[in-house]
Amino acid sequence: MTLYDDLKWRGLIKDVSSPELEKKLNEEKLTFYIGTDPTADSMHIGHFSSFLIATRLAKYGHKPILLIGGATGLIGDPKPSSERAMITREKVEENVKGLTKQAKEIFGFEVVNNYDWIKEINTIDFLRDYGKYINVNYMLDKDIISRRLETGITFCEFAYTILQGLDFLVLNKTKGVTLEVAGSDQWGNITTGIELARKKENIELFGMTMPLVLDSNGVKFGKTEGNALWLDENKTSSYELYQYLINSDDSCVIDYLKKLTFLTKEEIEDIEKKHKENPNERLAQKTLAHEVITFLHGEESYIRAKEISEALFSGNIKALTLNELEKSLKDVPSFEITEELSLVDFLVNYKIASSKREAREFINAGSITINGDKITDETKIISKDIAIEEKAIVVRRGKKKYYIGKFM
Numbered sequence: 001m002t003l004y005d006d007l008k009w010r011g012l013i014k015d016v017s018s019p020e021l022e023k024k025l026n027e028e029k030l031t032f033y034i035g036t037d038p039t040a041d042s043m044h045i046g047h048f049s050s051f052l053i054a055t056r057l058a059k060y061g062h063k064p065i066l067l068i069g070g071a072t073g074l075i076g077d078p079k080p081s082s083e084r085a086m087i088t089r090e091k092v093e094e095n096v097k098g099l100t101k102q103a104k105e106i107f108g109f110e111v112v113n114n115y116d117w118i119k120e121i122n123t124i125d126f127l128r129d130y131g132k133y134i135n136v137n138y139m140l141d142k143d144i145i146s147r148r149l150e151t152g153i154t155f156c157e158f159a160y161t162i163l164q165g166l167d168f169l170v171l172n173k174t175k176g177v178t179l180e181v182a183g184s185d186q187w188g189n190i191t192t193g194i195e196l197a198r199k200k201e202n203i204e205l206f207g208m209t210m211p212l213v214l215d216s217n218g219v220k221f222g223k224t225e226g227n228a229l230w231l232d233e234n235k236t237s238s239y240e241l242y243q244y245l246i247n248s249d250d251s252c253v254i255d256y257l258k259k260l261t262f263l264t265k266e267e268i269e270d271i272e273k274k275h276k277e278n279p280n281e282r283l284a285q286k287t288l289a290h291e292v293i294t295f296l297h298g299e300e301s302y303i304r305a306k307e308i309s310e311a312l313f314s315g316n317i318k319a320l321t322l323n324e325l326e327k328s329l330k331d332v333p334s335f336e337i338t339e340e341l342s343l344v345d346f347l348v349n350y351k352i353a354s355s356k357r358e359a360r361e362f363i364n365a366g367s368i369t370i371n372g373d374k375i376t377d378e379t380k381i382i383s384k385d386i387a388i389e390e391k392a393i394v395v396r397r398g399k400k401k402y403y404i405g406k407f408m
Protein backbone atom coordinates (compact mmCIF):
# COMPACT_ATOMS: atom_id res chain seq x y z
CA MET A 1 0.00 0.00 0.00
CA THR A 2 1.31 3.46 -0.94
CA LEU A 3 1.60 6.24 1.63
CA TYR A 4 -1.44 8.01 0.17
CA ASP A 5 -3.50 4.82 0.17
CA ASP A 6 -2.52 4.20 3.79
CA LEU A 7 -3.54 7.73 4.80
CA LYS A 8 -6.87 7.34 2.98
CA TRP A 9 -7.55 3.96 4.62
CA ARG A 10 -6.87 5.44 8.04
CA GLY A 11 -9.25 8.32 7.34
CA LEU A 12 -6.47 10.88 7.64
CA ILE A 13 -7.19 12.89 4.48
CA LYS A 14 -10.07 15.34 4.29
CA ASP A 15 -8.97 18.11 1.92
CA VAL A 16 -6.13 18.36 -0.58
CA SER A 17 -5.27 21.47 -2.55
CA SER A 18 -4.40 19.60 -5.75
CA PRO A 19 -4.81 16.09 -7.22
CA GLU A 20 -1.05 16.21 -7.87
CA LEU A 21 -0.39 15.80 -4.15
CA GLU A 22 -1.08 12.06 -4.25
CA LYS A 23 1.74 11.49 -6.75
CA LYS A 24 4.08 13.82 -4.90
CA LEU A 25 3.55 12.05 -1.58
CA ASN A 26 4.08 8.64 -3.16
CA GLU A 27 7.02 9.45 -5.43
CA GLU A 28 8.86 12.52 -4.09
CA LYS A 29 10.51 13.53 -0.82
CA LEU A 30 8.74 16.66 0.40
CA THR A 31 9.61 19.05 3.20
CA PHE A 32 6.39 19.89 5.01
CA TYR A 33 5.27 21.64 8.17
CA ILE A 34 2.56 21.35 10.79
CA GLY A 35 2.03 23.92 13.51
CA THR A 36 0.26 24.84 16.71
CA ASP A 37 -0.15 28.05 18.67
CA PRO A 38 1.20 28.14 22.26
CA THR A 39 -2.14 28.47 24.08
CA ALA A 40 -0.73 26.17 26.80
CA ASP A 41 2.67 24.80 27.80
CA SER A 42 1.72 21.28 26.67
CA MET A 43 -0.07 19.75 23.72
CA HIS A 44 -3.16 17.71 24.50
CA ILE A 45 -4.38 14.40 23.12
CA GLY A 46 -6.43 16.26 20.52
CA HIS A 47 -3.14 17.47 18.96
CA PHE A 48 -1.76 13.95 18.95
CA SER A 49 -3.42 12.61 15.80
CA SER A 50 -2.45 15.74 13.85
CA PHE A 51 1.18 15.79 14.96
CA LEU A 52 1.46 12.02 14.58
CA ILE A 53 1.14 12.50 10.83
CA ALA A 54 4.61 14.09 10.92
CA THR A 55 5.99 10.73 12.04
CA ARG A 56 3.93 8.85 9.44
CA LEU A 57 5.23 10.97 6.56
CA ALA A 58 8.79 10.84 7.93
CA LYS A 59 8.69 7.04 7.79
CA TYR A 60 8.24 7.37 4.02
CA GLY A 61 11.19 9.75 3.65
CA HIS A 62 9.46 13.15 3.88
CA LYS A 63 10.99 15.82 6.12
CA PRO A 64 8.80 17.29 8.88
CA ILE A 65 9.17 20.72 10.46
CA LEU A 66 7.09 21.48 13.55
CA LEU A 67 6.09 25.13 13.96
CA ILE A 68 5.25 26.74 17.30
CA GLY A 69 3.35 29.99 16.76
CA GLY A 70 5.09 32.39 19.12
CA ALA A 71 3.80 35.31 17.02
CA THR A 72 0.38 33.99 15.94
CA GLY A 73 -0.21 32.91 19.55
CA LEU A 74 -0.08 36.59 20.51
CA ILE A 75 -2.91 37.29 18.04
CA GLY A 76 -5.18 34.26 18.37
CA ASP A 77 -6.84 32.17 15.68
CA PRO A 78 -10.51 33.22 15.33
CA LYS A 79 -12.89 30.94 17.21
CA PRO A 80 -16.23 30.05 15.59
CA SER A 81 -18.34 31.89 18.17
CA SER A 82 -16.28 34.54 19.96
CA GLU A 83 -12.94 36.29 20.21
CA ARG A 84 -10.15 34.31 21.83
CA ALA A 85 -8.81 35.76 25.08
CA MET A 86 -5.43 37.45 24.69
CA ILE A 87 -2.44 35.77 26.35
CA THR A 88 0.36 37.85 27.88
CA ARG A 89 3.72 37.90 26.14
CA GLU A 90 5.34 36.33 29.20
CA LYS A 91 2.86 33.44 29.18
CA VAL A 92 3.28 32.90 25.44
CA GLU A 93 7.07 32.75 25.84
CA GLU A 94 6.70 30.25 28.69
CA ASN A 95 4.33 28.12 26.59
CA VAL A 96 6.66 28.24 23.58
CA LYS A 97 9.48 26.79 25.70
CA GLY A 98 7.25 24.02 27.02
CA LEU A 99 5.88 23.07 23.60
CA THR A 100 9.28 23.21 21.92
CA LYS A 101 10.78 20.87 24.52
CA GLN A 102 7.81 18.52 24.29
CA ALA A 103 7.73 18.44 20.49
CA LYS A 104 11.43 17.59 20.32
CA GLU A 105 11.16 14.90 23.01
CA ILE A 106 8.06 13.17 21.66
CA PHE A 107 8.46 13.57 17.91
CA GLY A 108 12.16 14.34 17.52
CA PHE A 109 11.90 16.69 14.56
CA GLU A 110 13.12 20.23 13.85
CA VAL A 111 11.06 22.89 15.65
CA VAL A 112 10.75 26.53 14.52
CA ASN A 113 9.05 29.56 16.07
CA ASN A 114 7.29 32.02 13.75
CA TYR A 115 8.04 34.90 16.15
CA ASP A 116 11.64 34.71 14.86
CA TRP A 117 10.64 36.13 11.46
CA ILE A 118 7.36 37.94 12.13
CA LYS A 119 8.99 40.18 14.78
CA GLU A 120 11.20 41.66 12.02
CA ILE A 121 8.26 42.81 9.89
CA ASN A 122 6.93 46.35 10.49
CA THR A 123 3.33 47.34 9.80
CA ILE A 124 4.01 49.05 6.48
CA ASP A 125 6.02 46.10 5.16
CA PHE A 126 3.31 43.67 6.32
CA LEU A 127 0.63 45.58 4.43
CA ARG A 128 2.75 46.15 1.28
CA ASP A 129 4.49 42.77 1.07
CA TYR A 130 1.65 40.48 2.19
CA GLY A 131 -1.68 42.27 2.74
CA LYS A 132 -1.56 43.66 -0.81
CA TYR A 133 -1.88 40.16 -2.28
CA ILE A 134 -4.90 38.91 -0.33
CA ASN A 135 -8.28 40.26 -1.41
CA VAL A 136 -10.78 41.13 1.33
CA ASN A 137 -13.58 39.34 -0.54
CA TYR A 138 -11.38 36.24 -0.62
CA MET A 139 -10.96 36.46 3.16
CA LEU A 140 -14.69 36.98 3.73
CA ASP A 141 -15.35 33.67 1.97
CA LYS A 142 -13.32 31.83 4.59
CA ASP A 143 -15.73 29.74 6.65
CA ILE A 144 -14.31 30.73 10.05
CA ILE A 145 -14.48 34.44 9.14
CA SER A 146 -17.91 34.37 7.50
CA ARG A 147 -19.41 32.67 10.58
CA ARG A 148 -18.19 35.55 12.75
CA LEU A 149 -19.52 38.42 10.62
CA GLU A 150 -22.90 38.56 12.36
CA THR A 151 -21.46 38.67 15.89
CA GLY A 152 -18.41 40.71 14.85
CA ILE A 153 -14.74 40.00 14.22
CA THR A 154 -11.82 42.28 15.08
CA PHE A 155 -9.19 43.30 12.54
CA CYS A 156 -6.66 41.51 14.74
CA GLU A 157 -8.44 38.16 14.25
CA PHE A 158 -9.24 38.99 10.63
CA ALA A 159 -5.54 39.38 9.82
CA TYR A 160 -4.59 36.05 11.41
CA THR A 161 -5.04 34.09 8.19
CA ILE A 162 -2.49 36.32 6.42
CA LEU A 163 0.06 35.71 9.18
CA GLN A 164 -0.31 31.95 8.80
CA GLY A 165 -0.05 32.30 5.02
CA LEU A 166 3.10 34.36 5.57
CA ASP A 167 4.56 31.46 7.62
CA PHE A 168 4.07 29.10 4.70
CA LEU A 169 5.84 31.49 2.32
CA VAL A 170 8.77 32.11 4.71
CA LEU A 171 9.27 28.39 5.35
CA ASN A 172 9.25 27.75 1.61
CA LYS A 173 12.04 30.30 1.13
CA THR A 174 14.16 29.33 4.13
CA LYS A 175 13.49 25.58 4.53
CA GLY A 176 12.20 24.45 1.15
CA VAL A 177 8.74 23.65 2.57
CA THR A 178 6.17 22.88 -0.13
CA LEU A 179 3.39 21.27 1.90
CA GLU A 180 1.40 22.33 4.95
CA VAL A 181 -0.52 19.71 6.93
CA ALA A 182 -3.13 20.50 9.59
CA GLY A 183 -6.50 19.64 11.07
CA SER A 184 -9.52 20.40 8.90
CA ASP A 185 -10.31 23.57 10.87
CA GLN A 186 -7.15 25.13 9.40
CA TRP A 187 -8.10 24.69 5.74
CA GLY A 188 -8.86 28.38 5.24
CA ASN A 189 -5.48 29.41 6.63
CA ILE A 190 -3.64 26.84 4.50
CA THR A 191 -5.26 28.06 1.30
CA THR A 192 -4.35 31.66 2.16
CA GLY A 193 -0.69 30.59 2.18
CA ILE A 194 -1.12 28.85 -1.16
CA GLU A 195 -2.82 31.97 -2.60
CA LEU A 196 -0.09 34.25 -1.24
CA ALA A 197 2.66 32.11 -2.78
CA ARG A 198 0.89 32.00 -6.14
CA LYS A 199 0.31 35.75 -6.34
CA LYS A 200 3.52 37.03 -4.76
CA GLU A 201 6.10 34.50 -5.95
CA ASN A 202 4.30 32.65 -8.77
CA ILE A 203 4.96 29.27 -7.15
CA GLU A 204 2.62 26.42 -6.28
CA LEU A 205 2.49 25.18 -2.71
CA PHE A 206 0.30 22.35 -1.46
CA GLY A 207 -1.98 21.73 1.48
CA MET A 208 -3.63 18.75 3.11
CA THR A 209 -5.96 18.52 6.08
CA MET A 210 -7.08 15.69 8.35
CA PRO A 211 -10.57 15.28 9.83
CA LEU A 212 -10.80 16.24 13.48
CA VAL A 213 -10.93 13.15 15.69
CA LEU A 214 -14.27 13.07 17.52
CA ASP A 215 -15.78 10.92 20.24
CA SER A 216 -19.15 9.14 20.01
CA ASN A 217 -20.94 12.40 20.94
CA GLY A 218 -19.24 14.40 18.20
CA VAL A 219 -16.97 16.19 20.68
CA LYS A 220 -13.28 16.74 19.89
CA PHE A 221 -11.22 13.75 21.00
CA GLY A 222 -9.62 14.18 24.41
CA LYS A 223 -11.91 16.92 25.70
CA THR A 224 -13.80 16.00 28.87
CA GLU A 225 -16.05 18.69 30.32
CA GLY A 226 -13.73 21.34 28.92
CA ASN A 227 -10.57 19.77 30.36
CA ALA A 228 -7.92 18.55 27.94
CA LEU A 229 -5.95 15.37 28.43
CA TRP A 230 -2.39 16.70 28.23
CA LEU A 231 0.53 14.89 26.61
CA ASP A 232 2.73 16.03 29.50
CA GLU A 233 2.72 13.16 32.00
CA ASN A 234 3.07 15.63 34.87
CA LYS A 235 -0.22 17.31 33.87
CA THR A 236 -2.15 14.18 32.87
CA SER A 237 -0.84 10.95 34.33
CA SER A 238 -0.50 7.79 32.25
CA TYR A 239 -3.20 6.31 34.48
CA GLU A 240 -5.68 9.07 33.55
CA LEU A 241 -4.84 8.62 29.88
CA TYR A 242 -5.21 4.85 30.30
CA GLN A 243 -8.67 5.28 31.81
CA TYR A 244 -9.79 7.56 28.99
CA LEU A 245 -8.56 5.21 26.26
CA ILE A 246 -9.70 1.98 27.90
CA ASN A 247 -13.21 3.44 28.12
CA SER A 248 -13.35 4.44 24.44
CA ASP A 249 -16.71 3.71 22.85
CA ASP A 250 -16.89 0.59 20.70
CA SER A 251 -18.22 2.69 17.84
CA CYS A 252 -15.04 4.82 17.78
CA VAL A 253 -12.19 2.59 18.94
CA ILE A 254 -11.26 1.07 15.56
CA ASP A 255 -11.16 4.56 14.06
CA TYR A 256 -8.82 5.59 16.91
CA LEU A 257 -6.57 2.60 16.22
CA LYS A 258 -6.28 3.70 12.60
CA LYS A 259 -5.56 7.34 13.39
CA LEU A 260 -3.51 7.08 16.60
CA THR A 261 -1.32 4.01 16.13
CA PHE A 262 1.17 2.58 13.66
CA LEU A 263 -0.43 -0.85 13.62
CA THR A 264 -0.78 -2.19 10.07
CA LYS A 265 -4.04 -2.59 8.19
CA GLU A 266 -3.83 -6.35 8.69
CA GLU A 267 -3.21 -6.00 12.44
CA ILE A 268 -6.10 -3.59 12.92
CA GLU A 269 -8.50 -5.70 10.86
CA ASP A 270 -7.54 -8.76 12.95
CA ILE A 271 -8.16 -6.80 16.18
CA GLU A 272 -11.49 -5.58 14.80
CA LYS A 273 -12.58 -9.14 14.01
CA LYS A 274 -11.62 -10.43 17.47
CA HIS A 275 -13.19 -7.40 19.15
CA LYS A 276 -16.53 -7.99 17.42
CA GLU A 277 -16.46 -11.65 18.45
CA ASN A 278 -15.72 -10.84 22.12
CA PRO A 279 -16.48 -7.16 22.81
CA ASN A 280 -16.42 -7.70 26.58
CA GLU A 281 -12.69 -8.49 26.35
CA ARG A 282 -12.12 -4.89 25.16
CA LEU A 283 -9.15 -6.00 23.08
CA ALA A 284 -9.33 -2.93 20.83
CA GLN A 285 -9.38 -0.52 23.80
CA LYS A 286 -6.53 -2.33 25.54
CA THR A 287 -4.44 -2.24 22.37
CA LEU A 288 -5.18 1.46 21.88
CA ALA A 289 -4.11 2.28 25.45
CA HIS A 290 -0.89 0.31 25.06
CA GLU A 291 0.09 1.85 21.72
CA VAL A 292 -0.65 5.48 22.61
CA ILE A 293 0.80 5.52 26.14
CA THR A 294 3.92 3.60 25.11
CA PHE A 295 4.54 6.08 22.27
CA LEU A 296 4.05 9.12 24.52
CA HIS A 297 5.43 8.03 27.90
CA GLY A 298 7.21 4.71 27.39
CA GLU A 299 6.52 1.07 28.21
CA GLU A 300 7.20 1.47 31.94
CA SER A 301 4.56 4.18 32.30
CA TYR A 302 2.05 2.03 30.45
CA ILE A 303 2.72 -0.97 32.67
CA ARG A 304 2.36 1.13 35.83
CA ALA A 305 -0.87 2.73 34.56
CA LYS A 306 -2.28 -0.74 33.95
CA GLU A 307 -1.14 -1.91 37.41
CA ILE A 308 -2.77 1.10 39.10
CA SER A 309 -6.01 0.43 37.23
CA GLU A 310 -5.97 -3.24 38.21
CA ALA A 311 -5.13 -2.39 41.84
CA LEU A 312 -8.07 0.01 42.10
CA PHE A 313 -10.42 -2.43 40.39
CA SER A 314 -9.40 -5.31 42.66
CA GLY A 315 -9.29 -3.14 45.78
CA ASN A 316 -5.55 -3.69 46.31
CA ILE A 317 -5.09 -0.06 47.37
CA LYS A 318 -2.04 -0.79 49.52
CA ALA A 319 -0.04 -1.66 46.42
CA LEU A 320 -0.09 2.02 45.42
CA THR A 321 1.89 4.97 46.70
CA LEU A 322 0.13 8.03 48.08
CA ASN A 323 1.25 10.02 45.04
CA GLU A 324 -0.24 7.44 42.66
CA LEU A 325 -3.49 7.41 44.62
CA GLU A 326 -3.79 11.18 44.61
CA LYS A 327 -3.20 11.36 40.85
CA SER A 328 -5.46 8.46 39.94
CA LEU A 329 -8.29 9.59 42.23
CA LYS A 330 -7.86 13.34 41.93
CA ASP A 331 -11.43 13.85 40.72
CA VAL A 332 -13.16 11.93 43.52
CA PRO A 333 -14.64 13.71 46.59
CA SER A 334 -11.95 14.52 49.15
CA PHE A 335 -11.97 15.88 52.68
CA GLU A 336 -9.65 16.74 55.56
CA ILE A 337 -9.75 14.52 58.63
CA THR A 338 -9.45 16.57 61.80
CA GLU A 339 -10.22 13.97 64.49
CA GLU A 340 -10.37 10.25 65.20
CA LEU A 341 -13.89 8.83 64.91
CA SER A 342 -15.65 5.49 64.95
CA LEU A 343 -16.49 4.16 61.50
CA VAL A 344 -20.20 5.01 61.81
CA ASP A 345 -19.53 8.59 62.91
CA PHE A 346 -16.79 8.92 60.30
CA LEU A 347 -19.14 7.95 57.45
CA VAL A 348 -21.81 10.41 58.59
CA ASN A 349 -19.42 13.25 59.44
CA TYR A 350 -17.82 13.19 55.98
CA LYS A 351 -21.13 12.67 54.15
CA ILE A 352 -20.34 9.19 52.87
CA ALA A 353 -23.61 8.18 54.51
CA SER A 354 -26.59 10.44 55.15
CA SER A 355 -27.33 9.06 58.65
CA LYS A 356 -26.06 6.62 61.26
CA ARG A 357 -28.77 4.19 60.18
CA GLU A 358 -27.63 4.32 56.58
CA ALA A 359 -23.98 4.04 57.70
CA ARG A 360 -24.77 0.85 59.60
CA GLU A 361 -26.64 -0.54 56.59
CA PHE A 362 -23.59 0.06 54.38
CA ILE A 363 -21.27 -1.54 56.94
CA ASN A 364 -23.46 -4.59 57.59
CA ALA A 365 -23.90 -5.14 53.85
CA GLY A 366 -20.11 -5.21 53.41
CA SER A 367 -20.25 -2.13 51.20
CA ILE A 368 -17.49 -0.17 52.94
CA THR A 369 -13.80 -0.74 52.31
CA ILE A 370 -10.93 1.35 53.65
CA ASN A 371 -7.61 1.13 51.82
CA GLY A 372 -8.92 -2.02 50.15
CA ASP A 373 -9.98 -3.79 53.35
CA LYS A 374 -13.66 -4.52 53.95
CA ILE A 375 -14.64 -3.12 57.37
CA THR A 376 -17.63 -4.64 59.16
CA ASP A 377 -16.90 -3.37 62.68
CA GLU A 378 -19.05 -0.30 63.37
CA THR A 379 -16.80 0.75 66.25
CA LYS A 380 -13.55 0.64 64.24
CA ILE A 381 -11.59 3.84 64.97
CA ILE A 382 -10.42 5.68 61.86
CA SER A 383 -6.97 7.05 62.69
CA LYS A 384 -3.55 7.70 61.18
CA ASP A 385 -2.56 4.17 62.18
CA ILE A 386 -4.48 2.76 59.21
CA ALA A 387 -3.59 5.59 56.78
CA ILE A 388 -1.41 5.14 53.72
CA GLU A 389 1.95 6.69 54.58
CA GLU A 390 0.11 7.92 57.70
CA LYS A 391 -1.45 10.65 55.60
CA ALA A 392 -4.54 9.46 53.73
CA ILE A 393 -7.21 6.83 53.53
CA VAL A 394 -9.25 5.71 50.54
CA VAL A 395 -12.86 4.84 51.26
CA ARG A 396 -14.88 2.90 48.74
CA ARG A 397 -18.64 2.66 49.09
CA GLY A 398 -20.10 -0.09 46.94
CA LYS A 399 -18.22 -0.92 43.74
CA LYS A 400 -17.39 2.48 42.27
CA LYS A 401 -17.89 5.33 44.73
CA TYR A 402 -14.50 6.51 46.03
CA TYR A 403 -13.53 9.14 48.60
CA ILE A 404 -10.11 10.31 49.81
CA GLY A 405 -9.60 11.57 53.35
CA LYS A 406 -6.38 13.34 54.31
CA PHE A 407 -5.23 13.69 57.91
CA MET A 408 -4.32 17.20 59.04
